[in-house]
Amino acid sequence: MLVLVVDSATPAVTAALAEVSDDAVVVRSQRRAVDARAHGELLAPAVEAVLAEAGARPRDLTAIVAGLGPGPFTGLRVGLVTAASIGQTLDVPTYGVCSLDALGLLDGKVLVATDARRREVYWAVYEDGTRLTEPAVDLPATVAGRAAELGVAVAIGEGAHKYAEVLGVAARDEPLYPPAAALAALAADRVRAKAPGERLTPLYLRRPDAVAQSVRKPVLP
Known part of the structure; x- marks a missing residue:
């Protein structure tokens, strides 16, 4: 197939x-x-x-x-x-x-972190390919604390490299994406299994940068 x-x-x-x-x-x-x-x-x-x-x-x-x-x-x-x-x-x-699951499909315990811009990362922790935490977006310092609590010593992904010093764990070279x-x-x-198709619902985790104004501004004559 x-x-x-x-x-x-x-x-x-x-x-x-x-x-x-x-x-x-x-x-x-x-x-x-x-x-x-x-x-x-x-x-x-x-x-x-x-x-x-x-x-x-x-x-x-x-x-x-x-x-x-x-x-x-x-x-x-x-x-x-x-x-x-x-x-x-x-x-x-x-x-x-x-x-994130595709990056976390590895042996052992690993922090997956991708760049979320705004000095934040999208992240989750995995063990032997199984996700231990729900996908989230946070400041690297916040993620570092959670990683320490979960006993994570290795990180992967572009965000892991960009914020390696803050995260405080070793970043693997590959894969980045x-x-x-x-x-x-x-x-x-x-x-x-030829399962029924699924609606592709995006995991944005936060609002887009550009949003419509909720209140119309008056237009002066």
Whole structure:
């Protein structure tokens, strides 16, 4: 079963094609570009590129897997709208995966932290791939206290590197961003079971930077 994987919850814009079989998940092609200001410009060409590289056509797709975040409003929305649109157009199911879960799919106990801007991080703690805390957005100093309480000694993700001194734990070099293979693996059981498609609900965790005014200002004649 051929699955399109997309994630735009971080500055990395990711698209990949994964083959999901009864006992394995294999990434056949993938593209990743890191640019926090160009999610909209980069994702569609990346999807076209991975299809072309694998010699596949859109109608060959069995399902769409999308990273749900948490992530900044604009970039995350690009990935989810793209995934939902492709799924609807092709009449194939869409499955969502927490983007932090893809980074936390590792052995041992690890703090996953991605950059949330505003000097904050999106974070969660995992043990052997199982999430121990709910995704949250906090100041690095707050996260450091929680990590210490939970006995975490290793961190991963872009936020872990950016705020390594404050977090007070060793930051692993890779991966910095959610791996396509892990996103596909986390949705593989649903793909194999041909589960009903899901509404792709983003994990924003906070309000967007731009909000509509709640009160209209009077206009002077």
